[in-house]
Amino acid sequence: MADDRGVSNGTGTPDLTAVADHQAAVAALLQPTPVLVEPLAECLGRALAEDLVAPISLPPFDNSAMDGYAVRSVDLVDAGPDQPVKLPVLEDVPAGRVDVPPLQPGTAHRIMTGAQMPPGADAVIPVERTDRGTDHVQAFSSVQPGQHVRRAGEDVAAGATVLTAGTTLAPSQLGVAAAVGAAQLPVHRPVRVLVLSTGSELIEPGTPLQPGQIYESNGLMLSAAVREAGGEATLLRFVPDDVDAFHRALAPHLESTDLLITSGGVSAGAYEVVKDALTGNGVEFTKVAMQPGMPQGCGRYRGGPAVVTLPGNPVSSMVSFEVFVRPALRAAAGHRTTQRPVRRAALAEPLTAPAGKRQYRRGRFDPATGTVSLQGAPGSHLLAGLAKANCLLEIPEDVTELAAGSTVDVMLLD
Numbered sequence: 350m351a352d353d354r355g356v357s358n359g360t361g362t363p364d365l366t367a368v369a370d371h372q373a374a375v376a377a378l379l380q381p382t383p384v385l386v387e388p389l390a391e392c393l394g395r396a397l398a399e400d401l402v403a404p405i406s407l408p409p410f411d412n413s414a415m416d417g418y419a420v421r422s423v424d425l426v427d428a429g430p431d432q433p434v435k436l437p438v439l440e441d442v443p444a445g446r447v448d449v450p451p452l453q454p455g456t457a458h459r460i461m462t463g464a465q466m467p468p469g470a471d472a473v474i475p476v477e478r479t480d481r482g483t484d485h486v487q488a489f490s491s492v493q494p495g496q497h498v499r500r501a502g503e504d505v506a507a508g509a510t511v512l513t514a515g516t517t518l519a520p521s522q523l524g525v526a527a528a529v530g531a532a533q534l535p536v537h538r539p540v541r542v543l544v545l546s547t548g549s550e551l552i553e554p555g556t557p558l559q560p561g562q563i564y565e566s567n568g569l570m571l572s573a574a575v576r577e578a579g580g581e582a583t584l585l586r587f588v589p590d591d592v593d594a595f596h597r598a599l600a601p602h603l604e605s606t607d608l609l610i611t612s613g614g615v616s617a618g619a620y621e622v623v624k625d626a627l628t629g630n631g632v633e634f635t636k637v638a639m640q641p642g643m644p645q646g647c648g649r650y651r652g653g654p655a656v657v658t659l660p661g662n663p664v665s666s667m668v669s670f671e672v673f674v675r676p677a678l679r680a681a682a683g684h685r686t687t688q689r690p691v692r693r694a695a696l697a698e699p700l701t702a703p704a705g706k707r708q709y710r711r712g713r714f715d716p717a718t719g720t721v722s723l724q725g726a727p728g729s730h731l732l733a734g735l736a737k738a739n740c741l742l743e744i745p746e747d748v749t750e751l752a753a754g755s756t757v758d759v760m761l762l763d
């Protein structure tokens with residue numbers, strides 16, 4: 350089947366759409382999502398919409414790095430294991446105490462980790478290097494000026510940018526935001542995705558399998574992939590192979606959906622409900638120069654939500670999600686990092702690939718040796734191989750054979 354986008358893909362197979370062209374078509378469908386100010390606890394996995402400038406320094410004040418005694422280092426220059434220096438202990442300084450009197454020469458303050466350094470003290474001797482005295486303390490070693498003191502601003506200076514717009518907020522980014530006092534952050538709203546599985550042969554896992562039936566797996570897998578990519582997923586399973594039922598199932602969700610992802614029902618069979626329902630309703634179907642994942646479609650359902658139709662074979666649908674949907678979804682939700690990391694790896698075994706199509710084989714990349722081993726055959730129904738894989742090998746369109754030891758690009762999945 351030719352299509353009007355399938356004119357030039359550089360593969361010598363002009364009836365197929367180039368992978369890059371379909372990627373661009375899908376990406377163009379999604380608008381950037383709005384920015385919302387959300388409590389920090391709601392921001393995990395979201396993309397920061399504006400730079401975060403620290404209003405305070407971190408640490409905010411000089412403080413002790415150890416439980417011990419705040420001292421003047423000059424007072425302990427002669428201290429050693431056999432000649433302890435004895436100092437009177439005048440104050441006890443737990444973390445949080447603010448009324449700490451200055452340290453007088455020849456004295457010590459007992460101090461806890463995180464407590465504010467008293468004015469006049471320039472070092473802390475850890476409790477392990479003393480006799481742990483409370484009225485007086487004997488120090489068994491000297492300390493360097495500044496030793497065991499955490500200086501104000503040595504982590505973050507007030508006014509510094511601690512996080513830049515487009516950062517994906519993982520636990521440590523939320524940690525630094527909280528540490529500089531942010532209670533909420535401007536973040537992009539996730540893309541709201543409706544995942545639809547169709548097929549009369551599909552039944553829900555957990556129910557007994559009748560002859561001719563299979564357990565539905567794409568819906569769960571694609572919804573999980575959407576969430577893992579930072580999107581919001583609603584799963585609508587088992588729309589029967591019936592065009593009217595398809596439209597009825599969609600109707601209540603249209604207002605709250607940015608992107609509809611379907612799987613199945615798009616190839617050349619007599620009962621292709623997705624294709625039948627979406628043709629003439631804003632979606633174009635094509636064949637992409639790719640294996641697995643050849644039958645694809647995209648557009649806007651009746652001028653409303655973006656639509657991407659993925660092929661039903663489970664590996665095809667997941668690989669297609671990785672290649673077409675995930676980057677577009679992350680870009681629309683404001684993430685700077687939209688692509689999976691790609692490494693060069695040496696093939697542990699030879700392979701062959703179809704001419705004129707970009708092939709995505711499933712593999713396990715071993716970072717220690719820089720090698721990649723294939724997981725399962727190329728068939729797009731071989732889900733167990735995908736489940737063992739940690740990467741996709743990207744075999745270019747013009748490559749039909751590779752010897753063991755050849756280098757290939759691998760897209761890391763975890």
Ligand SMILES: Nc1nc2c(c(=O)[nH]1)N[C@H]1C(S)=C(S)[C@@H](COP(=O)(O)OP(=O)(O)OC[C@H]3O[C@@H](n4cnc5c(N)ncnc54)[C@H](O)[C@@H]3O)O[C@H]1N2
Nearest residue numbers: 546548565566567568613614615616617643660661662665
């Ligand atoms: N004559 C042709 N036949 C096929 C072509 C073609 O070009 N000409 N393309 C083949 C390729 S390539 C693929 S990929 C598939 C795509 O088919 P559909 O997208 O129409 O998907 P279905 O026919 O509905 O299903 C294919 C396969 O996947 C299973 N499936 C579907 N949905 C699910 C689900 N939610 N969970 C688990 N498994 C699912 C379904 O049972 C079928 O086995 O078409 C080839 N045929």
Ligand code: MOO
Nearest residue numbers: 641642643665729
């Ligand atoms: O596109 Mo199909 O994915 O080759 O099985």
